[in-house]
Amino acid sequence: MFVAPVVAFFAVFNLFPVVFGFAISLTDYDLLDPPNFVGLDNFRNLLDDDLFVTAFWNTLVFVAGTTFPVWVLSLLAALLFNQVFHGRQVFKTLFFLPVLPPVVVVAVVWRMLLHPNGIMTWLAGAFRGVTEIQWLTSTVLAPLAMITVHDWAVIPFFMLIWLAGLAGVPRELREAAQLDGASPLRTFWHIDLPMLRSTAVLVAALSTINAFQTFALQYVLSTGPGGPADSTLVLGLLVLRYGFQYFRMGDASAVSVVMFVIILAVTAIQLWFNRRVA
Amino acid sequence: MWPELRRARAGLVLVGLAAAVIFAFPIWFMVTSAFKAETEIQAIPIHWWPHEFQGLARFQEAADFAPLWRYLFNSTLYSVVHVVVTVFFGALAGFGFAKYRFPGRTVLFFLVISTLMIPFQVLVVPLFIEVKAFGWENSYPGLVIPGMMNALGVFMMRQYIADLPDELLEAGRIDGAGEFQMFLGIVLPLMWPPLISLAIIEFIASWGNFLWPLVIVQDRNLNVLAVGLTNYSQPYQHAPMWGAAMAASTIATIPIAALFIFFQRYFINGLTAGALKG
Numbered sequence: 001m002f003v004a005p006v007v008a009f010f011a012v013f014n015l016f017p018v019v020f021g022f023a024i025s026l027t028d029y030d031l032l033d034p035p036n037f038v039g040l041d042n043f044r045n046l047l048d049d050d051l052f053v054t055a056f057w058n059t060l061v062f063v064a065g066t067t068f069p070v071w072v073l074s075l076l077a078a079l080l081f082n083q084v085f086h087g088r089q090v091f092k093t094l095f096f097l098p099v100l101p102p103v104v105v106v107a108v109v110w111r112m113l114l115h116p117n118g119i120m121t122w123l124a125g126a127f128r129g130v131t132e133i134q135w136l137t138s139t140v141l142a143p144l145a146m147i148t149v150h151d152w153a154v155i156p157f158f159m160l161i162w163l164a165g166l167a168g169v170p171r172e173l174r175e176a177a178q179l180d181g182a183s184p185l186r187t188f189w190h191i192d193l194p195m196l197r198s199t200a201v202l203v204a205a206l207s208t209i210n211a212f213q214t215f216a217l218q219y220v221l222s223t224g225p226g227g228p229a230d231s232t233l234v235l236g237l238l239v240l241r242y243g244f245q246y247f248r249m250g251d252a253s254a255v256s257v258v259m260f261v262i263i264l265a266v267t268a269i270q271l272w273f274n275r276r277v278a
Numbered sequence: 279m280w281p282e283l284r285r286a287r288a289g290l291v292l293v294g295l296a297a298a299v300i301f302a303f304p305i306w307f308m309v310t311s312a313f314k315a316e317t318e319i320q321a322i323p324i325h326w327w328p329h330e331f332q333g334l335a336r337f338q339e340a341a342d343f344a345p346l347w348r349y350l351f352n353s354t355l356y357s358v359v360h361v362v363v364t365v366f367f368g369a370l371a372g373f374g375f376a377k378y379r380f381p382g383r384t385v386l387f388f389l390v391i392s393t394l395m396i397p398f399q400v401l402v403v404p405l406f407i408e409v410k411a412f413g414w415e416n417s418y419p420g421l422v423i424p425g426m427m428n429a430l431g432v433f434m435m436r437q438y439i440a441d442l443p444d445e446l447l448e449a450g451r452i453d454g455a456g457e458f459q460m461f462l463g464i465v466l467p468l469m470w471p472p473l474i475s476l477a478i479i480e481f482i483a484s485w486g487n488f489l490w491p492l493v494i495v496q497d498r499n500l501n502v503l504a505v506g507l508t509n510y511s512q513p514y515q516h517a518p519m520w521g522a523a524m525a526a527s528t529i530a531t532i533p534i535a536a537l538f539i540f541f542q543r544y545f546i547n548g549l550t551a552g553a554l555k556g
Contacts, residue, residue: 002374102486
């Protein structure tokens, strides 16, 4: 049967590991000695675990700092490039460039730009005589840097999603509103936005899910990784630290189960919103 | 009315230009820095282009310091296998799910699609233990096989193939074609546009993959580019080599940029379709 190889593949490399992961999260396992069943202790311990609480909080800040600005700015960018003006096509292509490099390249390039005496310091502080900014070694600036770089990298992608949604709004509706004397703002508010509802939900859900899973950016861009003083330690990094640095596979799996539940919840909220539209 | 409109248009051009410059600047800086002397890269004020053009010296430096060409080969192998497997088996299973009735069809399809909701962080620990048990740690099979199929392919191709008229297949059967022959001879040739879009999404996703290659491989000769890059930006007991890092980053961006330039329509469609999967 044509579906057999595919079903077998996913059973072995996706579905089995998920179940296996749940099982590991109920044990203490260091890869050397046989796993030791501990029930829900790993989950209970997470609540008192400073690292987990820090990572959870950092992830929430990261999600909050990315989701909303990304939603607004990518919508504004889409509205801008949906207008007709000279150079639009060229500007749009240039604006789109951050979509091309893989996340690791983004992180490496920004690591260079955010050198304490580097180009960004020069751009931000030259006129005030500032010559050194601790972008990545300050516990305040480093998390902000992660958020800004992430936003820079994903806004053009979400602009694309908005543009696809805007292309689905019938031109006649907009023209009719304008003929009736509606201002551009009112046209957008009463015509475009209601028709973009499912796009709006999609952008919000996708960017939230992406942000919850963030990991490569922090791994490469932050000092440490996760530093300074764990200020950029996110849940994705914590899984890696517990699993492959401390070899506490049970705790690592417990953290990943928590991530899984959060992401499923976001997906469920997205579906619920879309159901109300339909 | 007209002068006002013209002023508004001029405003749009300025905003568009500003957005383009802000978002394109880091990419511009990456590419130009790959041809600069090391001291020029962090020079203040900024060198907008190389004052002493270095030719390919930075690329050579990168290749001398770490096995850059091995990284490139490994990334290419990894991505090509992922693309070929996802496209071919995605279409095959999509065909099976779309055009045949068999017991368990809905359940199996749902199981395959549900893997799209699993964040990779949930899989990484159990999958690592599983693949280690196969004896595939630190090897090409361990690197390439576990993620080589993406359920998005099954989902996308099932939708497109379901729209094919059944009469086409009936005609094939009357001509005495086998079922697999029909897949190769009738279904695949009609599916080029979505197959190309799917291939592009899968290439982008696999080319940038970081977490799995990071944990499963320790031998530097088996590293992919995304992991190898960090050898230049944060080398072990060595100052960062920004020129080499930018040269390697540029190499890591070129394949995706090439796809964008030569297949722009499929590229955009692919990204949008990939986002709408939910």
